[in-house]
Amino acid sequence: MLRSIRARTLVLVLGLLSVSMSLISYKSYRDANHEIEELFDAQLAQTARLLQGMLGVGQSALVRQRLQASLDAAFAGQHAQLMADLALAEGAGHPYESKLAFQVLDGQGEVLLQSASAPADLLRRTIVEFHQHSGAGHAHLADEAVTALGAAFAGYHSVPLGDYHWRVFVLHDAGEQKWIMVAERSDVRGELVGLIARRMLLPDLLGLPILALLVWVAVGWGLAPLAQMASFIK
Numbered sequence: 001m002l003r004s005i006r007a008r009t010l011v012l013v014l015g016l017l018s019v020s021m022s023l024i025s026y027k028s029y030r031d032a033n034h035e036i037e038e039l040f041d042a043q044l045a046q047t048a049r050l051l052q053g054m055l056g057v058g059q060s061a062l063v064r065q066r067l068q069a070s071l072d073a074a075f076a077g078q079h080a081q082l083m084a085d086l087a088l089a090e091g092a093g094h095p096y097e098s099k100l101a102f103q104v105l106d107g108q109g110e111v112l113l114q115s116a117s118a119p120a121d122l123l124r125r126t127i128v129e130f131h132q133h134s135g136a137g138h139a140h141l142a143d144e145a146v147t148a149l150g151a152a153f154a155g156y157h158s159v160p161l162g163d164y165h166w167r168v169f170v171l172h173d174a175g176e177q178k179w180i181m182v183a184e185r186s187d188v189r190g191e192l193v194g195l196i197a198r199r200m201l202l203p204d205l206l207g208l209p210i211l212a213l214l215v216w217v218a219v220g221w222g223l224a225p226l227a228q229m230a231s232f233i234k
Helices: 002-054 061-076 078-088 095-099 122-134 139-143 186-222 224-233
Strands: 100-106 111-114 155-161 164-173 178-185
Touching: 002 100, 002 164, 002 178, 002 186, 100 122, 122 155, 122 164, 122 178, 164 186, 178 186, 186 224
Parallel strands: none
Antiparallel strands: 100 111, 100 178, 155 164, 164 178
């Protein structure tokens, strides 16, 4: 009889604790996911404004060519340097570098400057997604001049491209008639969110057996007087 009461009480208490912990963990995961997305979006916007400030002064084609050549040279050695840095475990490189990209375009959509990691079809694919979500037209409108899109084109876009999705921030520099696109692959965010979620849920998973043991001991201690009374009755 006492064993049956103890078992039912334990099942009820652990069931309620498991449900409560699951709901709390899910809420924490959703909140963490939202905050990480906001942080990444803020970094995209900040990078775009840094590029706007750096390129704010009118530059000749020769200056842009030299700047592009310098960027290409820097990114060309990125992989080799990254491997060396990771081997030393103290380097300045990071595997996520190749998942970040930017492009600077004129009003007609011609690329003025870009990182080596920028997808070749990023602009057109972003315009296609913009039209599909805004209801402004069909995909063939992606060949129009960027200036015809208007201010609504600026902002954030989620773009499927190849095997990945890209999160793109578009900034319009009206004074210089330039468009600045900064993008990153969404799997960067997914990896970070997954890592945080695993680390957040691990204490709960490890703590549940310990909590079950403590509840078992507590229930047994609480039922001890009832056990003594039953023995007296016998």
